[in-house]
Amino acid sequence: MSDAIPPDTNLTPNTNETISDPHSDDERISMEEKLISICKFIGSTGLDPKRFIFDFMSSSSADIASRRRLYGTHTGWKSTEKMLKSVKKLAIDIVKHEEPPRGTYPGGLYINSSKIDSSFFTDEERVSRNQALTDGMPFLYRLLQAKLGANCEPDVIEYAKDHHKDLASDDEEDEAEITPPALDAEALQALESQTTETGQGKEPFNLTESDINQYEGVFLAKSPNPAIRKRLRMETMARTICAMVAFGVNRRNNAFQLSNSLVFIASGVTERVNRYLNYIGLTSSRKTAHLALKTLGKEAENCIIERFSLDDPNSPAPLICFDNLDFQQKVHMKSVGHQSTMFHGTWGFIHSTPSLILRELDPAELTTEALNKALHEASKLVITPETFAPTSASVLHFEATLKSQITKVILEYVAVASDDRLKLEPNPPPVEPLDPITPDIPIPGAAHTLWNMSQAIFLAHWGNEKLASDTGAWRFLDALGIKGDKPVTKKDFNLMLSHIEKIHEATLVYFVLSVMNKAQEPLAQERRCMSSEAINHLVQKTFHCFCSGGARRAAAAAGSVSHLNTLLHVRDFATILEANRAMKAGDPGRLMYMWERWAVMGQALPNLPHYSRHLPKLILMIKTVLPKCLATVVKSSLLISPTGRSDHFVATDFFLEVQNYWLKYFYNHSGIGTNERLKDVFSINIPTLRFLMQSLKIESGTNVTHQSHKNQLKNLDINNFLRMADAKYIALVNSTAHAAAITTDTYASGIQTLKTQYRSGIQGLDCFRLTAPGIYQLYDEIQNSISSMDLESLPGQSGVLSDRSGSEFAPENPEDEDVDAEMS
Numbered sequence: 001m002s003d004a005i006p007p008d009t010n011l012t013p014n015t016n017e018t019i020s021d022p023h024s025d026d027e028r029i030s031m032e033e034k035l036i037s038i039c040k041f042i043g044s045t046g047l048d049p050k051r052f053i054f055d056f057m058s059s060s061s062a063d064i065a066s067r068r069r070l071y072g073t074h075t076g077w078k079s080t081e082k083m084l085k086s087v088k089k090l091a092i093d094i095v096k097h098e099e100p101p102r103g104t105y106p107g108g109l110y111i112n113s114s115k116i117d118s119s120f121f122t123d124e125e126r127v128s129r130n131q132a133l134t135d136g137m138p139f140l141y142r143l144l145q146a147k148l149g150a151n152c153e154p155d156v157i158e159y160a161k162d163h164h165k166d167l168a169s170d171d172e173e174d175e176a177e178i179t180p181p182a183l184d185a186e187a188l189q190a191l192e193s194q195t196t197e198t199g200q201g202k203e204p205f206n207l208t209e210s211d212i213n214q215y216e217g218v219f220l221a222k223s224p225n226p227a228i229r230k231r232l233r234m235e236t237m238a239r240t241i242c243a244m245v246a247f248g249v250n251r252r253n254n255a256f257q258l259s260n261s262l263v264f265i266a267s268g269v270t271e272r273v274n275r276y277l278n279y280i281g282l283t284s285s286r287k288t289a290h291l292a293l294k295t296l297g298k299e300a301e302n303c304i305i306e307r308f309s310l311d312d313p314n315s316p317a318p319l320i321c322f323d324n325l326d327f328q329q330k331v332h333m334k335s336v337g338h339q340s341t342m343f344h345g346t347w348g349f350i351h352s353t354p355s356l357i358l359r360e361l362d363p364a365e366l367t368t369e370a371l372n373k374a375l376h377e378a379s380k381l382v383i384t385p386e387t388f389a390p391t392s393a394s395v396l397h398f399e400a401t402l403k404s405q406i407t408k409v410i411l412e413y414v415a416v417a418s419d420d421r422l423k424l425e426p427n428p429p430p431v432e433p434l435d436p437i438t439p440d441i442p443i444p445g446a447a448h449t450l451w452n453m454s455q456a457i458f459l460a461h462w463g464n465e466k467l468a469s470d471t472g473a474w475r476f477l478d479a480l481g482i483k484g485d486k487p488v489t490k491k492d493f494n495l496m497l498s499h500i501e502k503i504h505e506a507t508l509v510y511f512v513l514s515v516m517n518k519a520q521e522p523l524a525q526e527r528r529c530m531s532s533e534a535i536n537h538l539v540q541k542t543f544h545c546f547c548s549g550g551a552r553r554a555a556a557a558a559g560s561v562s563h564l565n566t567l568l569h570v571r572d573f574a575t576i577l578e579a580n581r582a583m584k585a586g587d588p589g590r591l592m593y594m595w596e597r598w599a600v601m602g603q604a605l606p607n608l609p610h611y612s613r614h615l616p617k618l619i620l621m622i623k624t625v626l627p628k629c630l631a632t633v634v635k636s637s638l639l640i641s642p643t644g645r646s647d648h649f650v651a652t653d654f655f656l657e658v659q660n661y662w663l664k665y666f667y668n669h670s671g672i673g674t675n676e677r678l679k680d681v682f683s684i685n686i687p688t689l690r691f692l693m694q695s696l697k698i699e700s701g702t703n704v705t706h707q708s709h710k711n712q713l714k715n716l717d718i719n720n721f722l723r724m725a726d727a728k729y730i731a732l733v734n735s736t737a738h739a740a741a742i743t744t745d746t747y748a749s750g751i752q753t754l755k756t757q758y759r760s761g762i763q764g765l766d767c768f769r770l771t772a773p774g775i776y777q778l779y780d781e782i783q784n785s786i787s788s789m790d791l792e793s794l795p796g797q798s799g800v801l802s803d804r805s806g807s808e809f810a811p812e813n814p815e816d817e818d819v820d821a822e823m824s
Helices: 031-044 049-058 062-067 077-097 123-136 138-148 155-167 185-192 209-214 226-249 255-267 271-279 286-307 368-379 392-414 447-460 473-479 490-515 532-547 549-558 561-585 588-601 611-625 628-636 652-668 675-699 715-728 746-760 775-788 795-802 814-823
Strands: 319-329 341-351 415-417 528-530
Touching (some): 031 049, 123 138, 123 226, 123 675, 226 255, 255 271, 286 675, 392 561, 392 588, 415 532, 447 561, 447 611, 473 490, 473 715, 490 532, 490 561, 490 715, 532 549, 561 746, 611 628, 652 675
Antiparallel strands (some): 319 341
C-alpha cells in the first residue's frame, strides 16, 4: 500500500540528506512473509483483514481519509485500477453464476404450456415466483435496485452490522426491524384521515407488495407516499429485468414470460407486437400462449364434469343457465362461403349451492320427485288475489324500512345523536341474510327485475317537463342541479338508481325539516346535536305525517294533487331503494318483500308486458309451489358476493352481464378468432383472463378495487332543493303547487286489476299459472286421453302407450307386452 502516505510525511525533499531507497529492504522479504506479518499484526489488534479493509475504506475519520488521498491521483491510480478491475471481474463472475431455480414448476421456473393449471395464476403463486426469482439472482437484483434508485441497503452495510454486534457494549441496543402493522378497516380509515392540528395526513404505512395483495377489493392500495410508490416501481423494474436476463440465458425460465403472454392476449396486444416482446424476453410466443389457454380450457371442462358427478346422491345438481351472445364476425376479403355473419349463441353457466345452506336442508325435498309433485299440485292450484296480498310481516317490515330511511337521512344530513340511550336503526331489520362467500359460477336472477321495475316506476312519476310549474320527478332533479330533457333509463341503470335515490333522500330531508319547522332555514353544513330520544321521536312523527297510509288518504281527501303525487313517489321510490340495498346486503328475504309489492304494482304500470306476468309467477313459485328447501336453494342463488365481502352483494345476472362484457372484450381485442376459439378458449377462461388483467394493476403498484359507490348529496344541492320545495309548499296538504296530472296509485290500482281479472277468469288468475306443468300433469293428460279413446277401434295406440319407457301405465306382466306387440 505504497500510495497510503502517512499524514505527517514531508513531501518536500531535503537536498542535504541522502535519500535511501525504500524498496531495498523490501526486496529481501517475500510477499508471503509480508502478508503473514501484516495479518498477524492486524490479528493482534482484534481485527481481521476483511474488517480492516472495510473500515479503512469506509471510515470518515480525517486521519484515515488523508491516508486515502492519493488513490484517485496519478501516483496511486495504477494500483487502484488493478483493485477495481479485480472487483469488477468478481462481480461479473457472480452475475454469470446467478440463476433462478431450475426444474419444472413449482420446484423451478419452467412451465410446460400443456400442463399448466389455473392455480399457477393465483396471487400467492405470483408472489412466490417473484420471490424465487429475486432469491436466485440477489446480486443482480440489488445492483439494479441501486442503479434505479431504490431505497435498499447494500450487502456491505448488512455485513458491517453483523460484525459490529460483537464489539458493541451491553447497554447499546440494536436497532430493531419494524414490521408494518396489519391493516384493518380502522387503520385504513386512519391512514386517509387528517390530523386536526396540522391538517396534514398521518404518516403512511410502509406498504409492501404483500400488503397490497392482501387487501385487494378493500381500498385503493396505492400509497400516498411518493417514496413508497417509487420503491415499488423500482422493485418491479429490477425484477422484470432479472426475469428477462434469466429467460435470455435459458429459455426454460419462462414462468414470467408465459404469464405475460396471457396477460397481453387478454389486453389485446397484436401478434406483431407480441413477437417483438418475445424477442426481447418479455413474453413467450403467441403459439405457446394459445396452447396454454387451450390447456386451461380443458381443465375448466373437467371441473364442470366433476361438478355434475353423482358421487353424492344427497347433494342437488348444480343449477344451469344460459346467457345470449351476439357477435359480428366481420370478413374483410369475402368469397363464396366466407362472408360476414352474426354469431348468435348462448353461454352456459353453472352454480353450486353453498355447503352452508345445504346442511340446513332436507334432502328429501331436493329430489326430482319432490319437484314433480310440487309442479303437479301447482297445476291444480286456483290463484286468487289473496295470493299476492301483503302479509302482516311484510307490512311491518315496509314500515320499518321507511323509518330506517328517514333515520338514515337524519343522521347523515340533519343531526347527530349526542347519546346512545336509544338505538337508532338506519338499516331495516334483516329477514333472510346470506353469508358472504366467494361464488363459483352464477345464474341469472334479480338485477333485470330491479332495472325494469325501477324504470317503470321512475317514468310513472316523471311528470311533464314541458310545464315549468309541474312538480314531477324532473322538477326535483332540476332543483338538485341535474338537468335533463328526458329521464335516464335502464340503459344507464347506475345513473338512474342514483337519481332516484337523490330525489328520495332530498324529499325526506325536506319532510324532516318541515316537522322541525326549519324548512325555511338553510341547512347548516355542521349537523346539530340531538338526543337519541329526540331523533327517534322525529322519525316517528315524520313517518306518520308523510309516509303512512293515513297521510296519503288525507292528501287524497283534500284534493291536493301535487302533495299526493309527492307522497306517492316517496312510497314507490322507497321500494326501489330498499330492493337495491337489500341486494347489496345479500338479503333475499327483504328483496322478496319488495318483489311482492312490485308484483301488484306491475299490474297498473304501463309498458311492462313481460314483468307484469313473470314476476308474479316467480313469487308464486317460490312462496307457494316449490317445497321450502327447494325454494331456499332458489333464493340463495339470486344474490352473490363477487369479492366475498359483506354488504357487497350483487344480483347474479348483473354479475353475468359483467362476464358477458369481458368475453366480448377479450374476443374482439385478440385478433382474428374462430367459433371454436370463442367456445373452447375464451369463454371458458374468463375468470383467469380477468385476473390477469387485474394483475397488471397489481404489478404497477396499484391494487384492484371493487369500489363502494356512495351517493352523497351536497349541502349546496340540498339547500337549493329546500328553496324549491318551500316555494311549492309540497309538504302541505293544501299545497298550491301545480301538477300536470294525478299520478296513479299503482299499488291500489294493481289490487283492483287483480280483482277484476279474477272475477272475469274461469279458473282464477290463470295468466300467472306456471308454464312448466311437470311430468305428473302430463301423465294425467295421457290418462284422460286414454279414457276418451276407443282402444278397440285403434288397437295400435294401446301398444304405443304401453311401450313408453318408465311409464306408470305400462303393464306389470311382461307377457302382456308381447300380446300388445302382436296386436299392434
